Amino acid sequence: MELFDLKDKVALVTGGNSGIGLAYAKGLVKAGAKVAIWGRNTEKNALAKKELENLGGDVMTLSADLTKAAAAREAFQQTIAHFGKVDICFANAGGAGPQGQRLHQINEDDWNSIIDLNLNSVVNTYKPVIAHLLEREAPGKLIVTSSIAALMGTGFSSGYATTKAAVLGLTRSLAVELGKKGIQVNAILPGYIETEMSLNAPEVFREATLRRSCSGTNGTLEQMEGIAVFLASNSSDFMTGQSIVLDGGHTIYPL
Ligand SMILES: NC(=O)c1ccc[n+]([C@@H]2O[C@H](COP(=O)([O-])OP(=O)(O)OC[C@H]3O[C@@H](n4cnc5c(N)ncnc54)[C@H](OP(=O)(O)O)[C@@H]3O)[C@@H](O)[C@H]2O)c1
Numbered sequence: 373m374e375l376f377d378l379k380d381k382v383a384l385v386t387g388g389n390s391g392i393g394l395a396y397a398k399g400l401v402k403a404g405a406k407v408a409i410w411g412r413n414t415e416k417n418a419l420a421k422k423e424l425e426n427l428g429g430d431v432m433t434l435s436a437d438l439t440k441a442a443a444a445r446e447a448f449q450q451t452i453a454h455f456g457k458v459d460i461c462f463a464n465a466g467g468a469g470p471q472g473q474r475l476h477q478i479n480e481d482d483w484n485s486i487i488d489l490n491l492n493s494v495v496n497t498y499k500p501v502i503a504h505l506l507e508r509e510a511p512g513k514l515i516v517t518s519s520i521a522a523l524m525g526t527g528f529s530s531g532y533a534t535t536k537a538a539v540l541g542l543t544r545s546l547a548v549e550l551g552k553k554g555i556q557v558n559a560i561l562p563g564y565i566e567t568e569m570s571l572n573a574p575e576v577f578r579e580a581t582l583r584r585s586c587s588g589t590n591g592t593l594e595q596m597e598g599i600a601v602f603l604a605s606n607s608s609d610f611m612t613g614q615s616i617v618l619d620g621g622h623t624i625y626p627l
Contacts, residue, residue, distance in 0.1 A: 391567030399597030547613030563619025586621030
């Protein structure tokens with residue numbers, strides 16, 4: 373077995389047009405995978421495609437609002453029409469949701485919107501992929517971007533931690549359901565990585581994350597590439613249902 377080789381594999385990365393998703397996609401392209409990236413913004417999609425093609429990637433992009441199940445199904449059909457199959461799926465699209473309020477102050481629409489964005493979008497993405505893998509009787513890899521917020525909570529942003537914890541339950545459940553079909557299901561829990569989303573967080577939050585980091589640094593996007601390749605490749609075939617923390621030691625805070 374060639375370690376970490378993704379030649380002949382097709383990977384789908386939601387939210388692959390920026391930040392952590394684009395970093396995953398770069399790692400996957402470098403390891404030889406063909407990559408489909410889904411995000412809503414067509415300009416960001418086009419820029420990401422160019423960046424990935426400059427690395428030698430065979431890349432397609434699709435614009436879809438993944439909070440809508442029908443949009444995810446349609447995007448999946450178009451991906452299959454283009455690449456013929458999907459072997460690897462990173463359900464990474466997501467966002468911060470309502471911030472600065474206690475739970476009782478968050479209105480119903482805002483609460484439902486973060487559930488749609490960070491939980492239902494994952495379900496909407498995974499469902500057609502699972503049906504496709506089972507129909508092909510093919511092995512596969514499902515990976516979700518959770519967060520260390522799932523372990524630590526996020527006061528005044530409870531929807532975020534709630535949804536990021538929910539996908540860990542989904543990960544373990546799917547690992548059980550799909551293990552005997554040769555499909556591994558895992559979650560990545562990044563600490564603070566500097567992206568469009570995290571740069572919108574209050575400065576005080578960024579300072580606190582730096583204080584807690586054993587290395588004294590926050591994470592970089594380049595540091596997200598390798599874990600994506602490992603979890604997408606045969607090298608991780610005996611790993612499933614796991615929640616993998618990449619946070620420079622933030623969650624073990626030693627001082
Ligand atoms: N940055 C961190 O420190 C950190 C830490 C832990 C976990 N995370 C998680 O990592 C993931 C990626 O976030 P990021 O930090 O890389 O932020 P980002 O650069 O803002 O990326 C978010 C991605 O999600 C896509 N997206 C958002 N809503 C969508 C929707 N309704 N339908 C389809 N795509 C949608 C965006 O594309 P469009 O704008 O084109 O829609 C974008 O590609 C998120 O799940 C986030 O919770 C981030």
